Amino acid sequence: MLKLIQNEWMKLWHKKGTWAMVALVILFIIGPGIMMKYYETKEGNTWQESEQQSIENYKEILNDDNLSAEDKSYYEEQIAISEYRLANDVPSQDLAGFMSFTGNMLTLVTLFTVIVAASIVSSEFSTGTIKMLLTRPVSRAKILTSKLLTTFIFGLLLYVVNVGVSALVGLILFGGTTGAELEIINGQVVEKAVWNDLAYHYLLTGGDFVMSMLFAFLVGSVFRSSSLAIGLTMFLSFTGGMIVMFLSKYKIVKYVWLTHSDLTQYERSSSILDGITMPFSLTILAIYAVLFLVISYISFMKRDVTA
Amino acid sequence: MTTQPIVQLQNLSKTIGGKQLIQQLNIDLYPGQITGFLGPNGAGKTTTIRMMTGLMNPTEGKVIIDGLSLQDNYEEAISKVGVIVENPEMYKFMTGYKNLLHFARMHKNVTKERIQEVVRQVGLENRIHEKVSTYSLGMRQRLGLAQALLHRPKFLILDEPTNGLDPAGIREFRMYLRKIAAEDGVSVFVSSHLLSEIELMCDRVAVIQNGKLIDIRDINVETSSFYYIEATPNDQAAALLQKLDYNFVADNNGYVVEIKKEDIPKLITQFVHEEIQLFAVQPHQKTLEDQFLEMTGGGQIVEANSK
Numbered sequence: 001m002l003k004l005i006q007n008e009w010m011k012l013w014h015k016k017g018t019w020a021m022v023a024l025v026i027l028f029i030i031g032p033g034i035m036m037k038y039y040e041t042k043e044g045n046t047w048q049e050s051e052q053q054s055i056e057n058y059k060e061i062l063n064d065d066n067l068s069a070e071d072k073s074y075y076e077e078q079i080a081i082s083e084y085r086l087a088n089d090v091p092s093q094d095l096a097g098f099m100s101f102t103g104n105m106l107t108l109v110t111l112f113t114v115i116v117a118a119s120i121v122s123s124e125f126s127t128g129t130i131k132m133l134l135t136r137p138v139s140r141a142k143i144l145t146s147k148l149l150t151t152f153i154f155g156l157l158l159y160v161v162n163v164g165v166s167a168l169v170g171l172i173l174f175g176g177t178t179g180a181e182l183e184i185i186n187g188q189v190v191e192k193a194v195w196n197d198l199a200y201h202y203l204l205t206g207g208d209f210v211m212s213m214l215f216a217f218l219v220g221s222v223f224r225s226s227s228l229a230i231g232l233t234m235f236l237s238f239t240g241g242m243i244v245m246f247l248s249k250y251k252i253v254k255y256v257w258l259t260h261s262d263l264t265q266y267e268r269s270s271s272i273l274d275g276i277t278m279p280f281s282l283t284i285l286a287i288y289a290v291l292f293l294v295i296s297y298i299s300f301m302k303r304d305v306t307a
Numbered sequence: 308m309t310t311q312p313i314v315q316l317q318n319l320s321k322t323i324g325g326k327q328l329i330q331q332l333n334i335d336l337y338p339g340q341i342t343g344f345l346g347p348n349g350a351g352k353t354t355t356i357r358m359m360t361g362l363m364n365p366t367e368g369k370v371i372i373d374g375l376s377l378q379d380n381y382e383e384a385i386s387k388v389g390v391i392v393e394n395p396e397m398y399k400f401m402t403g404y405k406n407l408l409h410f411a412r413m414h415k416n417v418t419k420e421r422i423q424e425v426v427r428q429v430g431l432e433n434r435i436h437e438k439v440s441t442y443s444l445g446m447r448q449r450l451g452l453a454q455a456l457l458h459r460p461k462f463l464i465l466d467e468p469t470n471g472l473d474p475a476g477i478r479e480f481r482m483y484l485r486k487i488a489a490e491d492g493v494s495v496f497v498s499s500h501l502l503s504e505i506e507l508m509c510d511r512v513a514v515i516q517n518g519k520l521i522d523i524r525d526i527n528v529e530t531s532s533f534y535y536i537e538a539t540p541n542d543q544a545a546a547l548l549q550k551l552d553y554n555f556v557a558d559n560n561g562y563v564v565e566i567k568k569e570d571i572p573k574l575i576t577q578f579v580h581e582e583i584q585l586f587a588v589q590p591h592q593k594t595l596e597d598q599f600l601e602m603t604g605g606g607q608i609v610e611a612n613s614k
Binding site for chain 2: 003004006007010011014015016127128129131132133134135136137138139302304305306
């Protein structure tokens, strides 16, 4: 099995696209990092001055009568936090701030993993190399497993690159300032457990990452078309929220994986649907994951190869 | 033939969508023998070969390789088979060597030295470290042969192997197949539409038409010898041949006569004696094309011989 993964890994890195993906993941961290640094130095303000300025901005907004109660309380909280910072000399945490910003770039990691998952089986069919691959003393199940594991390892690598490069760029550009992220709980300004939150966020994006990967892998190996697989997976991830909204009248929506695949909904206070909990979501996702895999394996193992 | 067959097709049948593509095929292949596989387009050659390599599952019947059923003992049975199905499709974005390394890892006991040895045998030493996308079709065929030979198979299946080779390459390829068949006792199964190619290469031909085996017979074994005789006047020559009770048939400006070699001088004396002008007496090789037509039931020589 190790040799098979070695093979897949070799083939993967001999494609130029793979290197481009890694380069893009890195670029999409360095680019915004430099831009943020540029604007920061251009303004040339100390953090005290910029906090002062944002307090004034928020106050101006609060003067607007059309503001909803929710927004109003949000801005009031922000003002309280900024005032607390000035009074207690606590600057905001730039490194953690930058990293929670680049956490959004994990979408890119998921996208690229989906591309690899979609094409790793279907490309063998479209180039005809599948005939060479399957006339070996290795069962089809092992070949498919090696491809699945390779995709997963590639995805994890992109994750590590994202986190690693973010931390590095953040450290170089913004330095390890000793500040802290603040939030208001029960009217009290308290220090946020920012690193815990960040790690939790990275973990939760794993839900969408795994489900998208398995779905793309399924479509790619059943229909042998990478474009269909990438297109369908992307379509579902963009419109997933809408589909759930449309279906929300029906009970069945609780049992559709799209409702649950975005686990970051549990970070926020409101989930996409009322009455679902994290353990329930995880159970549903696990069932779908197994289902996707079973269909992929059966179709790959039973198929007559005519490519 | 007293030796055990290395490959046996037993009642092999394949039905797709209610259409019977292959019907009750029974073929035995022996070590050291090169068997040609002929048939018009759409006769079921490729389907048969796909079933023999495990790419397709037969609807009925079995493929037995060295005593092991391909369906029940896939990994062990296929490890004795080397395959080139149609054009050898390689990973174009990798070098020839990496391709071989890739396939070598999928077999047991294929060392780096063995890879070098095979590369030398197919004459690719100078280009093996270049990308396959830069190879000509002939070089890809050589690489295809190399990957099929890596694990020293007992049985070699080739589908249109000389497609794209230059005349020198074809000749070399033929010699090479003859050598491994004779020295290592490899059984070779070659499908081709080039009758002359099969004729030069094979000991035996199997002919299939509409999914049924029409005939399987040894070639290059002349049951009777034929000579081409050209003489004027024509009708006088014909009358003489008739009188001497030879089987003959008109061909171009002369006649093809069934006659033993030792009788030739006697016949020439007769011609001279009758004062018939003799222009040519030469051995007439029955080509595979003639035999092919014979088998498919359209040969004129059959009629002539049975007169």
